Amino acid sequence: MKAFSYGRAKSVADAAIAASKPGVKIIAGGTNLLDLMKLQVETPSTLVDINRLPLDTIEETSEGGLRIGALVRNSDLAADPRVRRHYGVLSRALLAGASAQLRNKATTAGNLLQRTRCYYFYDVTKPCNKRVPGSGCSALAGFNRIHAVLGGSEACIATHPSDMAVAMRALDAKVEAIDHEGNTRTIPIADFHTLPSRTPEIETTLNSGEIVTAVTLPPPPPGAQVYRKVRDRASYAFALVSVAAIVDSVHGRIRSARLAFGGLAPKPWRVTTAEQKLTNATAGTTTFDAAADAVLESARGYGSNDFKIPLTRRTLHGVLGEITRT
The missing domain is CATH 3.30.43.10 (Uridine Diphospho-n-acetylenolpyruvylglucosamine Reductase, domain 2)
Incomplete structure (x- = not known):
């Protein structure tokens, strides 16, 4: 250091x-x-x-949602009764994210802003466009088992590691930020993280001198909420594939659905067409396959991570089957 x-x-x-x-x-x-x-x-x-800044509270909004301060610890957010009751997908994602010791320290803003766990990003002896723009991406032809199959580019195929952000993407959260001149703005979480394209060193839409002050959640959506994380071991491991699902169904008929994915892309991944395939459809293999096809339409493996494509399909089937049986 x-x-x-x-x-x-x-x-x-x-x-x-x-x-x-x-x-x-x-x-x-x-x-x-x-x-x-x-x-x-x-x-x-x-x-x-x-x-020491006063950014560590969770408050109810006038619209019926929650405003979560940037410094709220992951453990406190997961344990908050309002989050557990109305935003179960978020609580479950946080509890799947790390050890209790890490959750006691990690913050809401820090979780959103954490860097990729790509092996080559962490190894300063290897080329990495995130560390040194223009140096190359070692993962493309290297050991890329944990890397992206969606949203990557020839410059970078690293994934975003957050579980919390995946759940917040399904919940349509918004990120509040303030800059060094005192200007504030609200960024939909769909627009907060960026895809690598030719500039993988740029990971969010925050400007220089902007810091995150809070994340707001809208009123809880209808339906059952599930977060499923597939990983190499039951603890202390990042997602190979994760699914945050919010599905409103009655007697096997799906009225609405939200799906967000982790472990697959450089940002929390959500595919509107997949959700449309589920809306007003009968739960079952054919419907679930149509949704999976939409999610994976542009998927590309790079050798060691080819298995993520069928794994995503199986995980989505399992989640949708579980949630529509309840």
Whole structure:
């Protein structure tokens, strides 16, 4: 780890101003950033601690949703009675995401902003366009078992690692941000993370000097909620495939559906056409196959990760079968 200076932000405005300066990184839980600093993937000259800022509350909105502060810890969010009761898919995704110790430190904003766990991104001896733009993507012809089969490019096939973000994508969450001049804006989570295209080093639509202050959830949608995560081992592993599903069905007839996927793409993945295939359809193999076909229409494996394509189909069938039987 390279030497760095440390300071504490006295206000949200103070933190946003700091974030606009070269070499400065904002730190809260630090569960991802500190690992990257130890490996010298990240080498900030200054860390600005925001843990004392008043961004750690969960409040009900006038519309009937929730506003979640950027510093709300993952463990507190998963355990909140309102989240467990009305946004079960989010609570389950958080509990599937990491160990209890990590959830006690990790924050809502930090979870959204965490970096990929691509082996080559973490290995500074290997070419990686996320670390060094233009150096190449080692994963394309390398060991790419955990990598993307959707949404990637010839510049990068890394996946986004968050479980929480997948659930929030299904819930149509919105991200609130403020910049160093005090301007605020709200970003739909569908537009928050970016695809790599030719610039994989750009991972979100946040501008320089913008920081996340909260995430808002709309009123809970109708239907049963399920989060299923398929991984190499039952704990401390990132998703090979995950599905966040919210399905409103009665007597085997699906009235509406929302599907978001993790482990498949550089951002939480949602396919509107797949949801349309399910809407007003009878639950069953034919309907589920049509939805899976829509999700996987543009899927491409790179050798070691080819198995993710049939695995996604099986996982989606299992989730839809479970949720429409209840």
